[in-house]
Every structure is written in C-alpha cells, then in structure tokens.
Amino acid sequence: MQMTPAKIKLLNAALKIVRTNGYEATSVDELCRDAGVTKGAFFHHFKSKEDLAVAAAGYWNEVTGKLFATAPYHDYEDPLDQLIAYIDFRATLLDGRSIPEATCLLGTMVQETYESNPAIRVACCGGITGHAETIAEIIRAAKARHAPKAAWSAESLALHTQAVIQGGFILAKAKDDLALARDSILHLRRYVELLFHHAKED
Amino acid sequence: MQMTPAKIKLLNAALKIVRTNGYEATSVDELCRDAGVTKGAFFHHFKSKEDLAVAAAGYWNEVTGKLFATAPYHDYEDPLDQLIAYIDFRATLLDGRSIPEATCLLGTMVQETYESNPAIRVACCGGITGHAETIAEIIRAAKARHAPKAAWSAESLALHTQAVIQGGFILAKAKDDLALARDSILHLRRYVELLFHHAKED
DNA sequence: GACAATATACCGACTGGTTGGTACGTATAT
DNA sequence: ATATACGTACCAACCAGTCGGTATATTGTC
Numbered sequence: 001m002q003m004t005p006a007k008i009k010l011l012n013a014a015l016k017i018v019r020t021n022g023y024e025a026t027s028v029d030e031l032c033r034d035a036g037v038t039k040g041a042f043f044h045h046f047k048s049k050e051d052l053a054v055a056a057a058g059y060w061n062e063v064t065g066k067l068f069a070t071a072p073y074h075d076y077e078d079p080l081d082q083l084i085a086y087i088d089f090r091a092t093l094l095d096g097r098s099i100p101e102a103t104c105l106l107g108t109m110v111q112e113t114y115e116s117n118p119a120i121r122v123a124c125c126g127g128i129t130g131h132a133e134t135i136a137e138i139i140r141a142a143k144a145r146h147a148p149k150a151a152w153s154a155e156s157l158a159l160h161t162q163a164v165i166q167g168g169f170i171l172a173k174a175k176d177d178l179a180l181a182r183d184s185i186l187h188l189r190r191y192v193e194l195l196f197h198h199a200k201e202d
Numbered sequence: 203m204q205m206t207p208a209k210i211k212l213l214n215a216a217l218k219i220v221r222t223n224g225y226e227a228t229s230v231d232e233l234c235r236d237a238g239v240t241k242g243a244f245f246h247h248f249k250s251k252e253d254l255a256v257a258a259a260g261y262w263n264e265v266t267g268k269l270f271a272t273a274p275y276h277d278y279e280d281p282l283d284q285l286i287a288y289i290d291f292r293a294t295l296l297d298g299r300s301i302p303e304a305t306c307l308l309g310t311m312v313q314e315t316y317e318s319n320p321a322i323r324v325a326c327c328g329g330i331t332g333h334a335e336t337i338a339e340i341i342r343a344a345k346a347r348h349a350p351k352a353a354w355s356a357e358s359l360a361l362h363t364q365a366v367i368q369g370g371f372i373l374a375k376a377k378d379d380l381a382l383a384r385d386s387i388l389h390l391r392r393y394v395e396l397l398f399h400h401a402k403e404d
Numbered sequence: 405g406a407c408a409a410t411a412t413a414c415c416g417a418c419t420g421g422t423t424g425g426t427a428c429g430t431a432t433a434t
Numbered sequence: 435a436t437a438t439a440c441g442t443a444c445c446a447a448c449c450a451g452t453c454g455g456t457a458t459a460t461t462g463t464c
Contacts, residue, residue, distance in 0.1 A: 004438090004439070004440090006439075006440070020317050021314075021317060021318050022224070022226060022313065022314035022315075024224060024226035024227045024314070025226045025314065025318060027422080027423065027424080028423080028424060028425085029422085029423080029424090037440080037441090038440070038441050038442075039424090039425085039426095039441085039442085040428095040429095040439090040440055040441050040442070041439075041440050041441075042425095043424090043425070043426080044438085044439060044440060045439090045440095048424080048425080049423095049424065049425090099316070099317075100317065106376070107313075107372050107376075108313060110372060110375050110376045111224065111309075111310060111313045111314070111372060111375060112223075112224035112226070112227065112313070112314060113224075114301070114375035114376065114378065115222050115223060115301075115302065116222075116223050116227060121375070121376065121378065124376050125376040125377055125378075128373065128376050129376075129377070152389070152392070156385050156389070157389065159373060159382060159385065159386070160366075160385065160386050160389040162369070162373060163366060163369030163370045163372065163373050163382070163383075163386040164362075164365060164366055164369055164386075165369065166368070166369040166372040166373070167364070167365035167366055167367065167368040167369025167370070167372070168365045168369070170309050170312060170313060170365065170368040170369070170372075171330065171361060171364060171365050171368070173312050173313060173316035173323070174308070174309075174312045174316065174323065174326050174327040174330050174331075175327055175331070176316065176323065176327075180361060180365070181365075183358050183361065183362065184361070184362050184365040184366075187354070187358070187359065187362040187393070190354070190393075190397070191389070191392075191393040191396070194393070194396040194397065194400055195392070195396065197400075198396055198399075198400075206412090206413065206414090208413075208414070209413095229448080229449065229450080230449080230450060230451080231448085231449080231450090239414080239415090240414070240415050240416060241415085241416075241417095241450090241451085241452095242413090242414055242415045242416065242453095242455095243413075243414050243415075244451095245450090245451065245452080246412085246413060246414060246415095247413090247414095249451095250450080250451080251450065251451090
C-alpha cells in the first residue's frame with residue numbers, strides 16, 4: 001500500500017498518542033497537530049476518526065509483523081527453542097522503552113471500543129489472533145515433536161501467551177513499572193518449560 | 203462509609219457504564235441519566251469526573267472485597283487447595299455473565315488513564331495490588347508447606363495470576379467471547395499445579 | 405418544646421470551550 | 435481537464451463544570 005506523507009505521519013501519530021492516552025481521549029485535532037498536518041488532510045485520508053483507528057490497527061500489524069518476521073527466534077531448529085526464544089524476545093522488547101512505547105496498540109484500543117465500535121474491535125481481534133496464529137504454528141511443531149499426547153491445544157496456548165503479555169501491560173500501567181510485565185513473561189516462560197518438561201516425563 | 207441514595211446510584215452507574223464503554227467515553231450526563239439523578243447531585247457528591255472515578259475504584263474494592271472474603275475457596279485447609287480453588291472461583295465468576303459484567307473496572311480504567319490521570323491510576327493500582335496481596339498470603343503459606351525452596355516469589359506469582367485474568371479479559375473483548383478468558387485461567391491453573399508438582403519432586 | 409440558624413442533599417438552567425465533521429478553496433500532477 | 439492532496443474557515447452537538455435556588459434534616463438557644 002503506497003502512502004502519502006501526511007497519511008503516514010497521521011498513522012504514526014495515532015500509534016504514539018493512542019497508546020499513551022487511549023482512543024477516546026485522543027482528538028482529531030491533537031492527531032493533526034502531532035502529525036503537522038491539517039484537518040483537511042485528516043478527513044481526506046480517513047472518512048472518520050473510527051476509520052483512522054481501523055487503519056492504525058492495520059498499520060500496527062504491518063509494522064509489528066515485520067518486526068516479528070525478522071526477529072531472531074526463527075533461527076532455532078527446534079520449535080520448542082523457537083517458542084522459548086520468542087518469549088524471551090517479547091521480554092527484550094520492553095528494554096529501554098517507556099510504557100506507551102512498550103505496550104500494544106490493539107490491546108489498548110479494544111479495551112475501550114469493544115462495545116461501542118465494532119469495526120475497531122474486529123480490526124484489533126484480527127491483529128491479535130493473526131499474530132497468535134504465527135505462534136500457534138511454532139507451538140504445533142513443538143508439540144508434535146516433544147509432547148504429542150499433551151491435553152492442551154497449540155491454539156489455546158498461543159492465545160494464552162498473548163493474554164499474559166497483555167495482562168502484564170495492564171499491571172505495568174497500574175504500577176507504572178514495566179518490570180511487572182517482565183515478571184509475568186518470566187512466569188509464562190516457566191509455564192512453557194514445565195509444560196514440555198512434564199510431557200517428556202510421560 | 204454511609205452513602206446517600208443518589209451517590210450509590212451514581213457509583214453503580216459508573217461500575218456498569220465505565221466497564222462497558224470505558225472512562226473517557228462515559229459522560230457525566232450519561233451517568234446521571236442512568237442513575238436517575240441530576241447534574242447538581244453529581245457535582246454535589248463528586249468534585250469532578252475524575253473524583254467519581256477514584257470513588258468508583260474504592261467502591262469496586264468494597265464490593266469485590268466482600269465477594270472474595272465470603273468466597274468458598276477459604277474453606278480448604280491446605281493453602282495450595284485454597285489457591286487452586288481461588289483460580290477455579292475466578293473461572294466461575296465468568297459464568298452467565300456478559301463481558302461488561304465479567305470484566306474488571308480497575309483494569310479497564312487504568313488502561314486509559316495511566317498517563318493522563320495519576321489519581322485514577324493510583325486508585326486502580328491500590329485495588330489490584332491489594333487483592334493480589336490477599337492471594338500472595340495464600341501462596342506464601344502454600345509455598346512454605348509444599349515448595350519452600352522454589353525460586354519464584356509468592357508476590358510475583360500473585361501478581362501473575364492477576365495479569366493472566368486481566369489479559370484474558372482483553373482477549374475476550376477482542377474476540378467477543380468470554381471463553382478465551384476461561385481458557386487462560388485454565389492455563390494458569392495448570393501452571394500453578396505444575397509449579398508445585400515440580401517442587402515436590404525435588 | 406418552640407423557633408431560628410445552619411448544614412446537607414439535590415435540582416436544572418446555563419456557559420465557555422472542545423469535539424468530530426463539513427464546505428469550499430487551491431496547488432500540483434497527470 | 436480532471437483527479438488527488440492538501441489547507442482554512444466554520445458549525446452544530448456535546449462536554450465538564452458552575453451557579454443560584456429549594457426542600458429537608460440537624461443543631462443550638464431560650
């Protein structure tokens with residue numbers, strides 16, 4: 001998708017401001033000010049504020065999709081190693097970042113809009129489940145190799161990884177400390193290890 | 203704290219509407235309409251909308267505090283059984299409820315307000331960590347009895363339980379299905395079992 | 405126990421600023 | 435000559451919050 005400078009600047013502003021203040025508290029004027037464009041430009045590219053949010057979710061998926069596609073966890077041969085490395089990678093994504101920079105646009109937006117803005121909810125759902133599916137693939141391979149008889153499903157565990165990460169962000173926001181998100185990711189890592197360690201014993 | 207009818211009605215309206223639409227999207231007028239009182243009553247009892255949010259967080263802690271204090275998980279003798287029963291109890295709290303009814307006011311509010319409304323953030327933090335502390339006590343006892351040498355801390359695991367629950371709510375909102383929250387709680391249950399099962403082996 | 409004084413609980417019209425969105429103009433590229 | 439990409443001025447609706455008012459309890463005084 002080829003994008004004009006004003007559109008990209010508006011999307012980047014949305015990523016930044018919405019993650020900081022949420023969707024409802026973000027005004028179109030503030031978005032325009034931050035992007036350095038006018039309202040005319042805004043409504044030329046997006047037919048409404050809701051439309052911008054949906055586009056921002058898509059843009060977020062593009063940006064983070066590339067980040068994960070080129071991340072080092074793919075380099076391991078054993079899918080279980082890949083999974084553990086993915087979890088560690090999620091932890092390193094917190095390093096040196098402020099809370100708004102570390103948190104997820106989709107989780108932030110869907111919390112506010114799930115009842116009132118179906119279009120945004122669907123866009124956020126697509127992004128989260130889409131990413132979870134890439135992790136589910138890794139888990140499927142790990143399960144096939146190391147725990148073929150395990151009772152849990154790869155899809156469910158993949159979604160659980162996302163729940164832990166999102167929940168960690170909420171605690172981090174509440175306590176104003178990303179260390180809480182890191183701690184929860186560490187528990188997640190231990191869970192996965194125990195899960196496969198346990199399966200190997202049988 | 204003795205409360206006048208209008209105040210209680212406003213707080214109950216806040217619990218309902220904020221969990222549905224979020225803090226920013228909830229207007230004072232809507233709150234008054236739902237509570238069946240006027241704006242005069244609102245600003246008589248609360249000096250601002252932010253003040254209402256802080257009071258609502260306190261009210262939430264009161265209501266849920268009683269719920270957990272009288273919950274059946276306390277009846278077990280073994281603290282590990284209590285912990286597992288607590289997790290199961292959290293799962294049953296999802297039964298027959300709509301998403302707004304099942305979700306946590308504090309997690310919803312802090313997501314939107316952590317940067318812009320410090321007073322609300324602090325109130326949410328207090329509620330979450332306060333509840334986590336009651337769980338940490340149970341975990342401390344369980345650890346002392348069953349896993350005294352374990353590497354993880356009771357406080358950290360207690361916070362992790364809250365992160366999983368909060369994260370489950372986000373996935374549930376995204377997919378419009380509370381089953382996702384239930385699934386994550388089930389993974390949490392398994393994690394705790396593995397954690398203690400593993401410790402006993404050593 | 406009568407009466408005034410004061411405080412509390414609530415009402416509803418109003419205000420000034422902000423909101424998302426529109427109408428219309430212009431510059432540039434094809 | 436037409437479409438795209440903006441800019442500027444503007445608007446009605448809505449927002450949180452105010453203000454002067456009333457009704458009812460509570461308290462102090464004799």
